[in-house]
Amino acid sequence: MSSTRSPYQLSDLFTARTRTLIPPLFGAVTTAGPELISLEYGLADPTCFPRDDLLAATATVLAEDIESLNYAPTSMDLVAQILARLQAQGIAAERDTLLVGYGSSQILGLLPGLLVEPGDVVLIEGPSFLGAVHQFATAGARLITIPTDADGIDVEALEAMLIELQREGIRPRFVYTIPTFHNPTGATLSLERRKKLVALGAAYGVLIVEDDAYVDLRFEGAPLPSLAALDSEGWVIRVGTFSKILAPGLRVGWAHAHPDIRGRLAMLKAEGSTGSFLTQLVARYCADGRLERHIEALNVHYRRKRDVMLAAIDREFPEDVQVTRPAGGFFVWCKLPPDISATDLLPYAEARGVTFLPGTSCFADGQGDDGIRLAFSYQPAEKIATGITLLGAAMRDLREK
Amino acid sequence: MSSTRSPYQLSDLFTARTRTLIPPLFGAVTTAGPELISLEYGLADPTCFPRDDLLAATATVLAEDIESLNYAPTSMDLVAQILARLQAQGIAAERDTLLVGYGSSQILGLLPGLLVEPGDVVLIEGPSFLGAVHQFATAGARLITIPTDADGIDVEALEAMLIELQREGIRPRFVYTIPTFHNPTGATLSLERRKKLVALGAAYGVLIVEDDAYVDLRFEGAPLPSLAALDSEGWVIRVGTFSKILAPGLRVGWAHAHPDIRGRLAMLKAEGSTGSFLTQLVARYCADGRLERHIEALNVHYRRKRDVMLAAIDREFPEDVQVTRPAGGFFVWCKLPPDISATDLLPYAEARGVTFLPGTSCFADGQGDDGIRLAFSYQPAEKIATGITLLGAAMRDLREK
Numbered sequence: 001m002s003s004t005r006s007p008y009q010l011s012d013l014f015t016a017r018t019r020t021l022i023p024p025l026f027g028a029v030t031t032a033g034p035e036l037i038s039l040e041y042g043l044a045d046p047t048c049f050p051r052d053d054l055l056a057a058t059a060t061v062l063a064e065d066i067e068s069l070n071y072a073p074t075s076m077d078l079v080a081q082i083l084a085r086l087q088a089q090g091i092a093a094e095r096d097t098l099l100v101g102y103g104s105s106q107i108l109g110l111l112p113g114l115l116v117e118p119g120d121v122v123l124i125e126g127p128s129f130l131g132a133v134h135q136f137a138t139a140g141a142r143l144i145t146i147p148t149d150a151d152g153i154d155v156e157a158l159e160a161m162l163i164e165l166q167r168e169g170i171r172p173r174f175v176y177t178i179p180t181f182h183n184p185t186g187a188t189l190s191l192e193r194r195k196k197l198v199a200l201g202a203a204y205g206v207l208i209v210e211d212d213a214y215v216d217l218r219f220e221g222a223p224l225p226s227l228a229a230l231d232s233e234g235w236v237i238r239v240g241t242f243s244k245i246l247a248p249g250l251r252v253g254w255a256h257a258h259p260d261i262r263g264r265l266a267m268l269k270a271e272g273s274t275g276s277f278l279t280q281l282v283a284r285y286c287a288d289g290r291l292e293r294h295i296e297a298l299n300v301h302y303r304r305k306r307d308v309m310l311a312a313i314d315r316e317f318p319e320d321v322q323v324t325r326p327a328g329g330f331f332v333w334c335k336l337p338p339d340i341s342a343t344d345l346l347p348y349a350e351a352r353g354v355t356f357l358p359g360t361s362c363f364a365d366g367q368g369d370d371g372i373r374l375a376f377s378y379q380p381a382e383k384i385a386t387g388i389t390l391l392g393a394a395m396r397d398l399r400e401k
Numbered sequence: 402m403s404s405t406r407s408p409y410q411l412s413d414l415f416t417a418r419t420r421t422l423i424p425p426l427f428g429a430v431t432t433a434g435p436e437l438i439s440l441e442y443g444l445a446d447p448t449c450f451p452r453d454d455l456l457a458a459t460a461t462v463l464a465e466d467i468e469s470l471n472y473a474p475t476s477m478d479l480v481a482q483i484l485a486r487l488q489a490q491g492i493a494a495e496r497d498t499l500l501v502g503y504g505s506s507q508i509l510g511l512l513p514g515l516l517v518e519p520g521d522v523v524l525i526e527g528p529s530f531l532g533a534v535h536q537f538a539t540a541g542a543r544l545i546t547i548p549t550d551a552d553g554i555d556v557e558a559l560e561a562m563l564i565e566l567q568r569e570g571i572r573p574r575f576v577y578t579i580p581t582f583h584n585p586t587g588a589t590l591s592l593e594r595r596k597k598l599v600a601l602g603a604a605y606g607v608l609i610v611e612d613d614a615y616v617d618l619r620f621e622g623a624p625l626p627s628l629a630a631l632d633s634e635g636w637v638i639r640v641g642t643f644s645k646i647l648a649p650g651l652r653v654g655w656a657h658a659h660p661d662i663r664g665r666l667a668m669l670k671a672e673g674s675t676g677s678f679l680t681q682l683v684a685r686y687c688a689d690g691r692l693e694r695h696i697e698a699l700n701v702h703y704r705r706k707r708d709v710m711l712a713a714i715d716r717e718f719p720e721d722v723q724v725t726r727p728a729g730g731f732f733v734w735c736k737l738p739p740d741i742s743a744t745d746l747l748p749y750a751e752a753r754g755v756t757f758l759p760g761t762s763c764f765a766d767g768q769g770d771d772g773i774r775l776a777f778s779y780q781p782a783e784k785i786a787t788g789i790t791l792l793g794a795a796m797r798d799l800r801e802k
Contacts, residue, residue, distance in 0.1 A: 005603075005634060006602075006603040006604065006606055006634055006636065007606070008572075008603075008605070008606020009606070010606075010608075010635060010636075010659060010661060010662070011661060012572075012606070013516055013572075013574055013575075013606070013608060014515060014516065014665065015514065015515060015516060015517065015518050016518065017514075018514065018515050018665045018668075018669065021664075021665050021668050041472070043471050043472055044470075044471055044472075046467050046468060046470065046471055049463075049467060049470045049471075051463040051464070051467070054459075054463060055456075055459060055460055055463055058455075058456060058459045059456055062450075062452040062455060062456055063452070066447050066450060066452070067447060067650075068650050069445075069447065069450045069648035069649070069650040069651065070444050070445055070447055070450075070648070070649055070650050071442070071444055071445075071644075071649045071650065072650055101672070102503060102672045102675075102676065103672050105671070105672050105673060106671050106672030108671075109671025109672055109673075110671050113416065113418075113419065113671075114415060114416060114419050115414055115415065115416060116416065117416050117417065135671070138668075171409075171413075171414075173414055174414075202406075202407040202409075203407065204409070205407055205408070205409020205410070205411075205413070205414070207411075207414060233406060233407055234411060235407065235411075243472075247470035247471070247678070248470070248471055248472045249468075249469050249470040249471050249472065249473055249676065249677040249678040250470065250676065250678055250679075251672065251676040251677075251678075251679070258411060260411060260412060261411070263422075264415065264419045264422050267419075267422050267539070268419070270506070270507050270509075270510025270511050270514075270536065271502070271503045271504055271506050271507030271510055271652065272506060272510075274503075275503065275650065275651065275652040275676075275679070276650040276652075277648070277650040277651050277652075278651075278652070278676070278679060
């Protein structure tokens with residue numbers, strides 16, 4: 001209330017690491033208009049959200065677990081359910097290896113605080129999920145991109161890079177990988193490569209961060225062992241989430257990691273436990289096999305939408321566009337012919353009424369203009385088909401320009 | 402799966418600041434047995450949780466706001482409601498000054514990352530809420546305790562300390578204060594001291610962190626202006642929560658701060674926005690004046706429990722125990738006579754069947770053995786009365802030992 005302004009600068013109080021942060025401008029998020037069919041983001045299909053069962057679970061929690069509305073820890077029922085799922089996958093998960101967080105994005109966001117000093121090397125896949133990669137970059141990580149192909153991360157290229165870095169005296173902190181139904185490529189890492197990747201982690205003392213957000217959305221074929229199940233020494237951090245199998249907006253995910261990592265991540269989690277009411281609600285929903293039945297229904301639903309997208313692509317895209325056929329997940333990845341650039345294509349697509357994620361948004365090193373990611377998760381089947389028809393037309397528009 | 406163990410140490414990958422963290426042992430939380438009347442913790446009264454209205458709000462969100470279950474930002478309805486409440490208190494709150502988080506504890510836990518390098522001075526009240534103070538200490542803050550009395554923090558002592566520190570060339574980062582219905586003392590900072598405190602912040606370039614968790618739980622008297630309402634330069638960070646006025650287990654709190662602070666805190670918040678479903682649920686509950694009516698009912702309820710506790714203390718405690726008469730909040734603070742130590746009293750109290758928080762748990766510098774905190778928030782009225790009777794008997798037991 002003093003009319004004399006303080007002689008001090010607020011910004012002089014900021015820590016070194018936050019002084020140079022530039023907060024993003026606060027403004028409305030611009031979203032595609034209703035007339036545009038967006039195949040851009042991996043949103044869940046809202047028609048699959050189990051409204052009635054979530055409401056019933058809420059009613060049960062409010063009736064029977066009222067102390068979850070008080071100060072209370074993360075639901076131990078939920079912890080037990082996650083542990084049981086992990087153990088059924090052959091992972092030696094225990095209470096002291098499991099951390100529940102506000103979405104897997106919270107866990108991934110906490111990792112740099114534990115593992116990355118500015119300049120430390122982090123190995124990422126090209127392409128990858130840049131939402132996570134951005135967190136590593138913000139912490140000052142030196143990102144090195146390892147190529148991927150239809151069988152996932154190229155472990156030979158990874159080994160060559162590890163050897164080269166070791167020669168320079170550099171020990172990378174971790175490899176960030178999405179081994180199953182990859183975002184954005186849809187690829188699944190082969191068993192042979194899984195074994196090799198885990199062995200490389202131990203041999204070079206590099207953590208493997210296994211982001212398995214999509215693993216339960218399997219439309220066909222038998223599951224492969226998770227990297228964590230192949231790891232006996234604690235070099236794998238396995239990150240999972242309820243976002244794809246229940247609802248992203250609930251924000252509940254988890255990590256399984258060596259107790260020394262799990263304990264420190266828990267201490268970096270400023271707010272302590274993860275909402276007792278929220279986690280008990282999820283636990284009540286998941287109980288009695290309900291989650292597993294829901295996942296089965298999701299897989300029937302999403303498989304059909306994948307098939308609609310793939311059939312439309314076969315019908316509508318130029319023949320020299322190469323397409324992956326993912327066995328699960330949310331995404332189809334297309335490799336474009338040399339005369340079609342993803343960023344050039346985008347305005348033609350939007351003019352036709354459809355949008356997608358250009359591959360450049362999936363690489364941290366500027367690659368990707370020869371790829372596009374198409375999400376079949378969110379749009380209804382008829383809009384997927386229409387969107388692909390429009391996108392095929394846009395490709396021809398670009399060629400004929 | 403290799404039988405050769407890695408030649409590398411996991412712990413060599415940890416950042417400097419996390420290498421020395423000792424994660425707490427993972428084990429069951431020990432709670433008082435059912436036979437013990439706990440007046441120890443500031444839990445909310447579970448009979449006050451608005452089960453039916455929360456269930457109705459959940460039903461409405463699931464029926465009308467289904468996209469809140471998808472990837473979505475923090476509820477803008479909730480942001481608007483919090484802004485309206487702050488603006489009604491004369492605070493110049495805008496969208497770019499408000500950050501919603503998972504409880505005020507998350508916001509307080511993020512503060513050190515923004516403001517505290519190891520060795521930086523943070524000024525705290527004696528006594529204070531050590532849950533928050535612990536976060537500052539973990540970040541390496543040098544804590545300096547400023548005394549408080551029945552009118553809140555001693556601003557003359559604070560000014561003397563600021564002068565002394567300035568002489569040493571030290572600029573403290575912030576003062577952490579609970580100005581209204583203090584935890585643990587129940588005291589409310591006088592208007593005169595409020596003005597002086599805000600002026601000191603600006604004059605010395607020190608932030609004032611105003612934790613006003615209890616401010617809405619006013620049983621009598623007129624509200625005083627918040628420190629944020631008295632601040633025109635952005636030196637006050639006001640932290641608030643739904644924990645005391647709705648339910649702690651929901652984990653929803655907020656901070657109002659200068660945009661340069663708000664923006665950086667948002668970037669330190671690893672998971673990004675705060676649960677779209679959770680925050681929309683709280684927004685739906687709070688709408689249509691329902692929150693304000695609920696707060697009125699809470700104040701009738703908690704006032705009665707405070708009065709039961711104070712009447713029992715008058716009746717049951719030795720006359721030389723000094724007791725505060727808080728005009729709101731959750732706590733009564735008792736100053737013990739010289740021959741009764743809080744830590745000595747505790748086993749006598751537990752033997753009688755009652756427990757409390759010794760004052761030593763409210764000071765960071767070893768003071769407090771002459772004080773105890775009694776929470777009237779959680780226990781039903783009859784248990785409060787019984788608990789105080791038992792505690793009075795324990796005081797006589799200790800004197801007669």
